[in-house]
Amino acid sequence: MTMRTPLSLRHQQGVGLVELMLAMVLGLFISAMALEYFLASRSTLNTTSAVSYLQESARHTTRRLQPLIRNTGFSGCTDSSSVSDGTGSHALSETPLAADTETVAGITYDRLAMQVPLLGSQRGWQVSTAVAQGDTTIAVSDYTSGTLDTDSFVLISDCESGDIVRLTGDSSNSLSLASAVEHGYGGSQQTQAYVYPIQRWYLLLDQEDDDSPVRLCLNLEDVDGDPEAGCGEEVARYVEGLDITFDTASGSGSSATFEVERSVAEIEADDDWGNVRRIHLSLALKTPPTVNVAGEDNGELQRTFDITLSPRNIGL
Template sequence: MKQAVYKQGAGGFGLVELMIALVIGLLLSAVAIQVFLSSKNTYRLQDSIARLQENGRFAIHYLSTDIRMAGYMGCGRIDSSSVNIVADDFSQSEFNNQTLVSGAENVAAGNAWGAAPGTDVIVIRRGSPASARLAGNLANSNANIQLHDNSLGIIPNDVLFLSDCVSTDIFRATNVSQGGGKVAIAHAQGVNSSPHLSKAYGMDAELMMFERVSFFVRETNGRRALFVHRQIGERTGSAAAVPVELVDGVEDMQLEYGVDNTANNLADVYVTASSIADWSSVVSVRLNLLLHGSDATATSGPGMTQAITFNDAAAASDGRLRQAFSTVIALRNRLP
């Protein structure tokens, strides 16, 4: 009977083979970790880009919608219809061709809006986008205004526009009452210089609330955001509106105004607010925004640094992704 013959060293593996296997394993693990980290950085960067662009689009849309409507007063225009102001504490200078749009450039600390120093502010004045039709013709110029409902939310002392395509009256409501299926808006003397409007309006007239809308960048809790202060009806005290944050991460806002020097309703030159002598010649606004992402490490990885210039200055390099947005907004009520 034959016996099995075993050779020494034929089973298992040696120290050298073990070390080689360990090195290969470590290399494969390092490659896998690097791929994972790279994918994670790419995802974080793409997510930051998507959020940044979404915020930028929203900010541009919101600003454009309001700025475009500066000077809105229904179907009439301030340069082609008569405006009669009887509201007390509401001067002719509050709503005229010079004040439909105005702005402040590179505001200092402690400004009236609480805006971040070095940023710009824009203020527009207009009638509210929402309006109400009269429920009947006015019997005379001092008659109460009759509406089907109070969907505008009018309260006493609100500054209101009553306008058709020919005339506009600006007055304060003295009383809001309901009866007989209608809402009556009184405009008596006391908060008005006269109880009489310029004429007895017909059912084709629109009733709107006066709005002063301010946009600015404010710093809160160590970060900056775009704010809007929408003052409706000149309300004060507990009824007054407060500034509202619109878009987080808006680091800077710079504005230029298109000035028409040739009376053709087209911008001949774009200048900053401090260079404008006649605001009635402004026909458009060039809006420039700088936004940063919320991720403080989005551009801190290897080869992910970002250099961006805004308003002729280098933006901060703190690991956050930044992007500049720009658009030109035409003022509809200054177009031919």
């Protein structure tokens, strides 16, 4: 007896065109949703990475500049206006803080110059014997020959006055000066004088070549009192702009009043560097080419960070 396949089963063999097209449409729809989710996730990740990069660059800039700017103008326990600068070649002969307008890679900014003592583990050497006005040699306690370089600079200061001088040589517990001090110091008397090593730092922009990013740099000065060439220490890169303004104070104590957001030109016009109380840095940064952010100009995310720092005792 011959077995026959039911007609209903014979009609269900294979996949029909309608079913095939429906499956393809559903598959493409699911694939499109998955791809859209992947692209959105990658875009979010790239944006998060870009913002984190910029924020970390701004945080590093703040951490690095804070001790320098805070100690700018430190002059012991005397007013910085009572300190004489006998070096003869410094750009900061009248003030521990100054700025000059420069242009780098089309960015016009104010190059900041700062006189900063080395206040790390070495906080100065005590003057061990009296120093008279016009002396070119000073005796100090616990100083070891060779600790300071020849042609480096030191600040001699007590609570009444100070001198900035260049060294010509040293020996144990003694320093030789290139110029005579303009003030006398009492040695072991009640108003004690100390010697602090100091440096002149420049906050500036630099670009190695036309294809390189603009960098925010810290440079020491050269022997002529100008910034050393190149980028001595890179603080941030991919800089798009740097704007520096200042708050100055007049009066003293509770009666002091502040003028906010004064430019370098306004400070110079009034010769008011000694009254600077806050320094505002507006730093514009962009992401490197390796971080591509969708929807941004050329894939580069840009943010501007406002940083406010206060010098320690300029005009104290």
